[in-house]
Amino acid sequence: MHHILPHEAALRHWLSRRSAPDVFDIEDIVQESYAVLAERERVDDILNPRAYLFQVAQSLVVRNIRRARIVSIQAVEDLGTVDFADEAATPEQSAIAHDDLRQLARVIASMPGQTREAFILRRIRELPQREIAARMGISENTVEKHIVRGIRWLDRWFASGGNPPAKTSSQLERERRRASGRARNQPEH
Secondary structure: OOOOHHHHHHHHHHHHHOOOOOOOOHHHHHHHHHHHHHHOOOOOOOOOHHHHHHHHHHHHHHHHHHHOOOOOHHHHHHHOOOOOOOOOOOHHHHHHHHHHHHHHHHHHHOOOHHHHHHHHHHHHOOOOHHHHHHHHOOOHHHHHHHHHHHHHHHHHHHHOOOOOOOOOHHHHHHHHHHHHHHHHHOOOO
16 A cells, blocks of 8 residues: 555545536545455556556546436546546656666765675665675674664765765774875885
């Protein structure tokens, strides 16, 4: 139902525009639509849940009009003007989504090594923590800590408006030590 419920408001709006309120009750159509969906053995095979919900509701409206003793001409005319909103993304929306995905991939790639690996295995590949721990040779508790770090990394990225997360004081200290170590190992001229 998490694929269907978000479309209830749009369905109610669509039904309220039909000019046959005397033939059907919006609440009844919505509830009957849910009942039809609940009778299905599976719903994961529905490719476009919104269109399916609207089609079910349209069928119920048609059934109610057929059963009505008196039907207005306007109600019959409305049957021919069914316009189910298409959820397909526009080219612009697709381009924006691809850019967002590329940016997200860059942010994940910028995570520290083990954090990135654990995050990808858990959140993207959806492997269980136990399997990740075995693959990485670390404890499940450590895997969980890496995943939390990854989530915080993304959280900081989103909070900063898409800028790279600020480095922690320990990361800055490590970089300072590495830089000073390199400076000592440089040959003098």
